[in-house]
Amino acid sequence: MSEEYRKSVLPNGIRLVTERMPHVRSVAVGVWVETGSRHEPEIRGGVSHLIEHLVFKGTATRTAEDIARTMDSVGGQMDAFTTKEHTCFYVQVLDEHLPLAVELLTDILRHPLFNADELEREKSVVLQEIKMVEDTPDDVIHDIFAAQVWPGHPLGRPILGTRELVTGFSRDAVFGHFTDEYVPPRIIIAVAGNVTHDRVVELFGARFDGFVHDAATRTTEAAALRPSVNIVHKNLEQVHVVMGFPGLCQAAPRRYAMFVLNDVIGGSMSSRLFQEVRERQGLVYSIHSGVQAYHDTGTVYIYAATDAGNFSKVLKSILKELRDLKKNGVMADELTRAKDHLKGSLMLSLESTSSRMNRLAKHEMHLGSFLTMDAMLAAIDTVKLEDVHALISELLDEEHLALTTLGPLDRRSLPRELLRH
DSSP states (O other), rough: OEEEEEEEOOTTTTTEEEEEOTOEEEEEEEEEEEEGGGGGGGGGTHHHHHHHHHGGGSSSBBHHHHHHHHTTTTTOEEEEEEOOOEEEEEEEGGGGHHHHHHHHHHHHHHSSSHHHHHHHHHHHHHHHHHHHHHTOHHHHHHHEEEEEEHHSSSGSTHHHHOOHHHHHOOOOHHHHHHHHEEEEOGGEEEEESOHHHHHHHHHHHHHTTTTOOOOOOOOOOOOOOOOOEEEEEEOOOSEEEEEEHHHHHOOTHHHHHHHHHHHHSSSSTSSHHIIIIIIITOOOOOEEEEEEOOOOOOOEEEEEEEEEEEEEHHHHHHHHHHHHHHHHHHOOOHHHHHHHHHHHHHHHTTTOHHHHHHHHHHHHHHHOOOOOHHHHHHHHHTTHHHHHHHHHHHHHHHGGGGGEEEEEGGGGOOOOTTTTO
């Protein structure tokens, strides 16, 4: 499947990347801003996420209802999300409605009202969202884990902010942050679907004409994972656990070996943890591993949930599998299976305009370039057993382990060797 990638930079510094997919009838358009919860002053924790909500609540020419009705009238989807390091506003529509998608996205970013009454209403919505997360233990445990391993660092703060901070935001503070951060040098436009690059440049160039604003210089504090054990007691049906180790940053040359290692540990249904802890022992419904990567740091983590009575067995089983990896390494057939799984997942993503749009933006943000699907498949193929074993030796060190539990548990349930943390 051919890839038609092109990149341009608008006169104001906005980067624009596209991938033409002439075999589809849709187009995914994303405006990505390189700002997130990591870039907020501590007293403004959660402001990026609040801004993500507010831009949809009215512009100089459209009400919130107008925005929603306009998108619904063409059967499109419009949404946004905030992470620790970026914010994305995106639209997916039929290719014939690309001009409308560009018009809406540029309108909400260039002319948001930040109406004071809407601000108060949206604060209430975000407070409900915070409560919803707090009622979802498999979500909230990741916030607890981040605060534990990056104490005092922006990466350790929740993306949604806290009740106290969100309640106290003034319009001036929100608008001031928006004006300072959502500026051309930090904006990437990614478009994938049945479009031409020149048409995208024409549409966005016209809508962003006159939008000029320099980006303030940032000083980024390095983050290092702190080993520790944190037992958070809460009356739940299950104990939720996250175990983490230091990982790699987004652009690390060894990231493909990291993806393979994660797949072997718990990234698929054939992984060691899924097969041993769920399939053979029946101790959990949910168990998986994952990789979190930021521009200068990262983690590899394991998540599981089980009854309090089975917690000790689950934890010992996880540690047993990790120790076996340290001692005996990855088998050749595991390596092949993990590579095939990763390549298959990548190939399936070719069919989605939204997946391709995401890939365009993340490659530009993290690498400053674009990797074709063939290049990514080749990078997976070149991972060797010794590459994976080197990561196991370097990263999966129990001296660097961080453990968080949430549920009906106390420290006496931990294996003795973990109590030293």
